[in-house]
Amino acid sequence: MNNTPRVTVWNEFRHERNNEAVAAIYPRGMHETIAAPLRAAGLEVATATLDEPEHGLTEARLEATDVLVWWGHRAHAEVSDAVAERVRRRVVDGGMGLLALHSSHFSKPFMGLMGTGCFLKYRVAGETERLWVVDPAHPVAAGISDAIELEREEMYGEPFDVPPPDELVFISWFKGGEVFRSGCAWRRGLGRVFYFRPGHETFPTYHDPRIQRVILNAVRWAAPPADLRPPVRGRREPLEPLG
Amino acid sequence: MNNTPRVTVWNEFRHERNNEAVAAIYPRGMHETIAAPLRAAGLEVATATLDEPEHGLTEARLEATDVLVWWGHRAHAEVSDAVAERVRRRVVDGGMGLLALHSSHFSKPFMGLMGTGCFLKYRVAGETERLWVVDPAHPVAAGISDAIELEREEMYGEPFDVPPPDELVFISWFKGGEVFRSGCAWRRGLGRVFYFRPGHETFPTYHDPRIQRVILNAVRWAAPPADLRPPVRGRREPLEPLG
Amino acid sequence: MNNTPRVTVWNEFRHERNNEAVAAIYPRGMHETIAAPLRAAGLEVATATLDEPEHGLTEARLEATDVLVWWGHRAHAEVSDAVAERVRRRVVDGGMGLLALHSSHFSKPFMGLMGTGCFLKYRVAGETERLWVVDPAHPVAAGISDAIELEREEMYGEPFDVPPPDELVFISWFKGGEVFRSGCAWRRGLGRVFYFRPGHETFPTYHDPRIQRVILNAVRWAAPPADLRPPVRGRREPLEPLG
Amino acid sequence: MNNTPRVTVWNEFRHERNNEAVAAIYPRGMHETIAAPLRAAGLEVATATLDEPEHGLTEARLEATDVLVWWGHRAHAEVSDAVAERVRRRVVDGGMGLLALHSSHFSKPFMGLMGTGCFLKYRVAGETERLWVVDPAHPVAAGISDAIELEREEMYGEPFDVPPPDELVFISWFKGGEVFRSGCAWRRGLGRVFYFRPGHETFPTYHDPRIQRVILNAVRWAAPPADLRPPVRGRREPLEPLG
Numbered sequence: 020m021n022n023t024p025r026v027t028v029w030n031e032f033r034h035e036r037n038n039e040a041v042a043a044i045y046p047r048g049m050h051e052t053i054a055a056p057l058r059a060a061g062l063e064v065a066t067a068t069l070d071e072p073e074h075g076l077t078e079a080r081l082e083a084t085d086v087l088v089w090w091g092h093r094a095h096a097e098v099s100d101a102v103a104e105r106v107r108r109r110v111v112d113g114g115m116g117l118l119a120l121h122s123s124h125f126s127k128p129f130m131g132l133m134g135t136g137c138f139l140k141y142r143v144a145g146e147t148e149r150l151w152v153v154d155p156a157h158p159v160a161a162g163i164s165d166a167i168e169l170e171r172e173e174m175y176g177e178p179f180d181v182p183p184p185d186e187l188v189f190i191s192w193f194k195g196g197e198v199f200r201s202g203c204a205w206r207r208g209l210g211r212v213f214y215f216r217p218g219h220e221t222f223p224t225y226h227d228p229r230i231q232r233v234i235l236n237a238v239r240w241a242a243p244p245a246d247l248r249p250p251v252r253g254r255r256e257p258l259e260p261l262g
Numbered sequence: 263m264n265n266t267p268r269v270t271v272w273n274e275f276r277h278e279r280n281n282e283a284v285a286a287i288y289p290r291g292m293h294e295t296i297a298a299p300l301r302a303a304g305l306e307v308a309t310a311t312l313d314e315p316e317h318g319l320t321e322a323r324l325e326a327t328d329v330l331v332w333w334g335h336r337a338h339a340e341v342s343d344a345v346a347e348r349v350r351r352r353v354v355d356g357g358m359g360l361l362a363l364h365s366s367h368f369s370k371p372f373m374g375l376m377g378t379g380c381f382l383k384y385r386v387a388g389e390t391e392r393l394w395v396v397d398p399a400h401p402v403a404a405g406i407s408d409a410i411e412l413e414r415e416e417m418y419g420e421p422f423d424v425p426p427p428d429e430l431v432f433i434s435w436f437k438g439g440e441v442f443r444s445g446c447a448w449r450r451g452l453g454r455v456f457y458f459r460p461g462h463e464t465f466p467t468y469h470d471p472r473i474q475r476v477i478l479n480a481v482r483w484a485a486p487p488a489d490l491r492p493p494v495r496g497r498r499e500p501l502e503p504l505g
Numbered sequence: 506m507n508n509t510p511r512v513t514v515w516n517e518f519r520h521e522r523n524n525e526a527v528a529a530i531y532p533r534g535m536h537e538t539i540a541a542p543l544r545a546a547g548l549e550v551a552t553a554t555l556d557e558p559e560h561g562l563t564e565a566r567l568e569a570t571d572v573l574v575w576w577g578h579r580a581h582a583e584v585s586d587a588v589a590e591r592v593r594r595r596v597v598d599g600g601m602g603l604l605a606l607h608s609s610h611f612s613k614p615f616m617g618l619m620g621t622g623c624f625l626k627y628r629v630a631g632e633t634e635r636l637w638v639v640d641p642a643h644p645v646a647a648g649i650s651d652a653i654e655l656e657r658e659e660m661y662g663e664p665f666d667v668p669p670p671d672e673l674v675f676i677s678w679f680k681g682g683e684v685f686r687s688g689c690a691w692r693r694g695l696g697r698v699f700y701f702r703p704g705h706e707t708f709p710t711y712h713d714p715r716i717q718r719v720i721l722n723a724v725r726w727a728a729p730p731a732d733l734r735p736p737v738r739g740r741r742e743p744l745e746p747l748g
Numbered sequence: 749m750n751n752t753p754r755v756t757v758w759n760e761f762r763h764e765r766n767n768e769a770v771a772a773i774y775p776r777g778m779h780e781t782i783a784a785p786l787r788a789a790g791l792e793v794a795t796a797t798l799d800e801p802e803h804g805l806t807e808a809r810l811e812a813t814d815v816l817v818w819w820g821h822r823a824h825a826e827v828s829d830a831v832a833e834r835v836r837r838r839v840v841d842g843g844m845g846l847l848a849l850h851s852s853h854f855s856k857p858f859m860g861l862m863g864t865g866c867f868l869k870y871r872v873a874g875e876t877e878r879l880w881v882v883d884p885a886h887p888v889a890a891g892i893s894d895a896i897e898l899e900r901e902e903m904y905g906e907p908f909d910v911p912p913p914d915e916l917v918f919i920s921w922f923k924g925g926e927v928f929r930s931g932c933a934w935r936r937g938l939g940r941v942f943y944f945r946p947g948h949e950t951f952p953t954y955h956d957p958r959i960q961r962v963i964l965n966a967v968r969w970a971a972p973p974a975d976l977r978p979p980v981r982g983r984r985e986p987l988e989p990l991g
Contacts, residue, residue, distance in 0.1 A: 200396065252625065
């Protein structure tokens, strides 16, 4: 496993500029709050946002990215189809990891990788969430003991309309009566995808060191292995000698 | 799929004889309450209990069983190793389905099929449980809309120490703060295994028509296909002609 | 399980009109050869082809289809994006099954459901293929003993660039030295997807009764359950009463 | 991931002492040939064999083992039930990885973890095997390009009677007409299990640097994560504060 992946944190970066309450929590944008602990762990971290040219996700930027962290919410439709497709291909053909956070379940790159509608239930009530670890030995749960309790979060409820996860790490309990598969992993082509639920913009979730630890774990987990050999495709001869 | 499987409902049948509160709920034993709606659906249903010779699970009885429903709790250790192993083999080599109910997570046949410790958290507090459907198109969820709420049940909490289920159908929410993978499916050899969580003996859970529907669904799902061909094993010649 | 699903067999239907060798094998089109044994089994079967208006796949046609069988090869790009997306949505939101045959791995509906590139190796050499059953109790393998040998087929080789199948039923051996996951199942939203490899247009594969049996099995397996309840989505209140 | 796990290589170590042909290939025992490249990679490697007291697998030895590599064949029955159960528990409760090689599919610890019969087809014909990579981005395939060809090996054929692997890395092609899932991964409790097929005692398979690379990869993959927190079990109070 690659332990010092090159990371790009992508953020829609609109709420922080349009909503004072959000700006108070994330004055430099959520991407900077998410990036800081990754940098502190020794990773090389860039950021990119929706309103940059090509949303900051040029071919060169993606080529230099081992794991892309994505936060989007209201402006999913403003992400160009071309860039969304570029991200999807970089995952499946290039082995880039994708960590989709919170409302990014409806982002174009994530939906394109899933193939499903990605629907769910929701409620913004600032209620208690408990993220229970269901696979304690999974690398993404490293350092987390039993569960993480967040005092105030948005609720997401099942059924979560995604393909059955290849690995399920967290299930959330919400005080208002629902459950949700909050930490889900999929392998897609050469890349790995992780969805991590918490992070509504009006709550200080990404300042929480336990959430930061899970994000760091997920970034390391999603990075491509050090000596990945690209698959051989195309026409072959009978009993053709191997590579 | 075999829609009229031959079913045997196995019950420890001790609580009902030793505890008046349980006897009041299940006067003829839980096995009869579980069997009745299966019979009403046209299935051929036998019962068997711990204190019968060979626990009622002779070779002949198992040979005549397509799906075995199992409820055990306090007396798991009294099930003989030989009978437990007979059940396990009938699943993997004979294609019998096994539906393990509630505290049967610690039963010998289920544990032998899982290979893990099958631990969990618990609390008998008679609290609200909601079983959320996470895979609405799964045959075991047929006829169930969104969730089943049980007013009073025992709590089981994650992590549930079982192999990752091949299919996950229900996740439970408990008022006291926990979650649990309540409806889990595994394929093992030629057989299918389903674990369904609810059913503490001091609550009238198996009288609930929604729970009865899930059990009927699970029994049909777990039955072997009509035209199953046994696998061919053993020594072969090079380019040996096929069966 | 729904045992008499309504089926639509979709075929590109170009090779049969442009290539005499193919026309000799499938004079009325591959769709008719595929449809005939399904009809003989009592299923209600319609057909549709690329050059019909909307490729024969109107909203009404899909609404009346429980399982869609798809064969395409050279003209994937001529399938309109709108119709491909209509098919994908009918699977994930409507519970329609999709059985993708042979070169349909590159068809738009299948690729949209997978989210990956669906690449593979290939060789048209008319060589022996053996489809080994790896899950003998799977309903799609019912009636098939051990393996199916096809004297002459096109080769497809690994790695097959699809998400890890939820269920793997067949693995092919090719005389020229390759292997392939030939029978793969996925659950996607409310629908089920099955990929079945054999069926190159210049070989009489779909006249083979064993291949016909697998297709019949797969159609039955892919059909939605009889009493499927659509998932509840959207905004909820705290402790809102259930359904 | 733990990149320098402590490894114990366990070997039945009978063929090498009873059969001159095997002794010629593995004069110091297969365990030493398997251990050498792991040591060269910087891992701490011990060995243990059947005829040592407690088969060399004392509680202390297992406590000091992150990954156990197992090779057994003829003498599976001579492994004591107590030691086999100790190994199984160390995997599921202690997080030790288990790498089961070749005929170890029938070893007691592996069978106990699987819960199935672990049957297969076989033929000792010294024929060509090709291990195709089906998941090129899997860490166990790192450094392997497309496939590994072994000129002479024993054949194992499907169906392989194990639970559906959580991850499938290699599928073998055999010249005599069979296929086999040769590289399979399972998560069991806190531990990881990998089965790797090649290694019949009369062929020099473990001297092959590509096979050695896969074994090194699998050992690293199977090691427990660095900061694994043991699961919390047992009785809980309602809304009990979290750890």
